[in-house]
Amino acid sequence: MDGLISFFASHHAIRAETVLKRHGHAARLVPGPRELSPNCGVALRFEFARRDEVLPLLAIHRVRIDGVHEYRPRTDGWEAAPR
Amino acid sequence: MIYFDNAATSWPKPPSVAAAIREQMAGAGGNPGRSGHRLSIAAARVVEETREAVARLFHIDNPSRVAFTTNATHALNVALYGLIRPGDRVVTTSVEHNSVMRPLRHLETTGVCVEVVPCDANGSIDVGRLEDRLASGARLLVATHASNVAGTILPIGEMAAVARRHGARIVVDAAQTAGTMPIHVAALGIDVLAFTGHKGLFGPTGTGGLYVREGLELPPLVRGGTGSDSAHEVQPDFMPDALESGTLNVAGIAGLGAGVRFLIDVGVEAVQAHERALTTRCVEGLRAMEGIAVYGPADPVARCGIVSFSVAGASPSEVGLLLDESFGILARTGLHCAPAAHRTLGTFPTGTVRFGFGWFNTAAEVDAAIDAVRQIASWARTPSNARLRNAQWTA
Known part of the structure; x- marks a missing residue:
């Protein structure tokens, strides 16, 4: 899973995981990389290629997200993806 | 119990x-x-x-x-x-x-x-x-x-x-x-x-x-x-x-x-129906009894699973104690942290005896409680009854 969503609060991270799994998407909660968001401890890994389905799904369920990021190994870290 | x-x-x-x-x-x-x-x-x-x-x-x-x-x-x-x-x-x-x-x-x-x-x-x-x-x-x-x-x-x-x-x-x-x-x-x-x-x-x-x-x-x-x-x-x-x-x-x-x-x-509807049945049974049983005042609306649909009552000749705390010690029935007596409500019902400052029914209660328990209240009411009609006297405090 090469996509990562950061959140303002873990409440929304857990809800995001529940919503995505319920709709058949791969999702896994991980410790949030500090360089991305200081807001809460957890972030959600997902399939970046499916972001056009995933992000509207979260919006419909009123899950608040902080940012969406893509992992690109060559740049040695996470990069913010255009929303 | x-x-x-x-x-x-x-x-x-x-x-x-x-x-x-x-x-x-x-x-x-x-x-x-x-x-x-x-x-x-x-x-x-x-x-x-x-x-x-x-x-x-x-x-x-x-x-x-x-x-x-x-x-x-x-x-x-x-x-x-x-x-x-x-x-x-x-x-x-x-x-x-x-x-x-x-x-x-x-x-x-x-x-x-x-x-x-x-x-x-x-x-x-x-x-x-x-x-x-x-x-x-x-x-x-x-x-x-x-x-x-x-x-x-x-x-x-x-x-x-x-x-x-x-x-x-x-x-x-x-x-x-x-x-x-x-x-x-x-x-x-x-x-x-x-x-x-x-x-x-x-x-x-x-x-x-x-x-x-x-x-x-x-x-x-x-x-x-x-x-x-x-x-x-x-x-x-x-x-x-x-x-x-x-x-x-x-x-x-x-x-x-x-x-x-x-x-x-x-299902909350099932809980409500069950409690309503118990409440109705209790209100009807108590209302038919001499010396018992039941508070709240007559229509069972207008109340949740709560029945407040008093027994003539006995204070709520006496009734509560007898229910517990003689019959193993646990109720709440007094003002229920709601003095305004008791003033409204006309039961301030004495309070009432309150039964609060739940999903795990049964009709047989309600019947047993009605029998117990009938017994306590009859004791209360006899001012010299030792059971009540024992429960009274003197100043």
Whole structure:
């Protein structure tokens, strides 16, 4: 899973995981990389290629997200993806 | 033993409640939302599963609008201190619990005008009379969904519509009705719903919460660590974090979740029908008896699973003691933290004996209680009866 969503609060991270799994998407909660968001401890890994389905799904369920990021190994870290 | 004090706290709880608490303590023991490790995530998941279950129960679209508190009193304090400002007019009813009246009487000393709409001797409210009080610019209506003394159900949907018509918000105290009556927050037009976890929802004591309507900003009563927005020294303004400072009672919330899921499986309608059948049986049995006064509405549909009564010639505390010691029946006696409600019913300062029925009670238990009250009433008719004399205190 090469996509990562950061959140303002873990409440929304857990809800995001529940919503995505319920709709058949791969999702896994991980410790949030500090360089991305200081807001809460957890972030959600997902399939970046499916972001056009995933992000509207979260919006419909009123899950608040902080940012969406893509992992690109060559740049040695996470990069913010255009929303 | 017959437990008829479910209006104070429900007992027994479904076995899944204690199991969920044990499981949380043994296996999901991290601090929810504070760290990223697996035990922290597991604890956060427990909290969010309960939040979702509560949202489902009250037909709340967005679970983020539910915040956990330690009980309904705490939730009501958050709502009242958050929504009321000096100079505001607040309208309430004369059957409120002290969880509403004490914050309001305190707010009154800070320049808030509190108007109490009198209910009749059955605890019922005249919505027209309520509207008169709301019409002159009240900011808030706060009302119980059902009286904890007489069991009288207030027409919250109608009251909310009247409040909205006059630009007032409505805060509902669902301490007696959450889990025992269907509650659809949007259909009823409720702005804030305060609930306790340990009564109709079958959770442990020390749990409760509030629902805050989408779009309504409720400032916190307590500020502190939330695990979110940690770089800022200012309290987050988003739900539920805004209202959930400090580490939550995760074990309790685990139990609450199991209780709510039990309730969803059984169906709140089934619980309501069961309690209504027991209540009707009890009211009919007691009303047919000499020397017993039963309070509250005659129509069983107009009350929740509560029956308050008194026995001529015996004080409520004497009756309670005899019920417990001679018959193994556990009831609550006295004023039930609701002096205003007792004044309304005409039972202040003596109070009443209260039976609070629950899902696990049976018709046979109600029949046994009716027989016990009949016996106590006959003892009370004999002034020299040793059982009553023994229970009396002399000055």
